[in-house]
Amino acid sequence: MGVYIRQFPPRARTRIAIGDTDGLWSLQEHLQALTVDELRIANWQRANEGVKPSKQSKPPKPMARPGQGRGRDKNSPERIAKRKAALARAAERRRALAGGEIT
Template identity: 35%
Template sequence: MVLVKHLPPDGAVQRQIHGESAEWSITDHLLAATVDHLAVSNWMFQCVNTGEDDETPDPPKPVPRPGITDEDGEERGDDSEEEAAGPAVSSSALARFFG
């Protein structure tokens, strides 16, 4: 058991036990979260700076994470990242918030 416990985290045994998520390190997860937060920030900036007559842009989709799928069976981002994007917000509500 000691030998199995100390096998490399990206080895074949870990991939067999944990599936595709064994291929992602903590750095990969942090980088995906950073990209998601930057995309949400850019989306909010775009929503605030569009005119009232312009159509509100669609919120960004999170970076797909291993082992997480949406209701259509396609891979999607982490639940916490999806909550960060939240529901579509009007540009006037964002403008009031950022005043």
């Protein structure tokens, strides 16, 4: 079935619905993103010309492209669930301290 779905056009709703984002951008869009990345790097180089390395700004990050992992998502469902659990534990601990259960 997966082979059959991969034969669909890149922007087919079925491919997008199953999370296949490899074909969302055409070659032209990828080339435009590459051009933007190169321009950002060139501007960064010119802005930091003659500046001490310790005073230079950080180099620009490339544009995110479909199908490429962007690392950890700050608002991923797992991270949100862990944060809520930690907040609940902290609230429970504060209640226990206020009630004298923990000294």
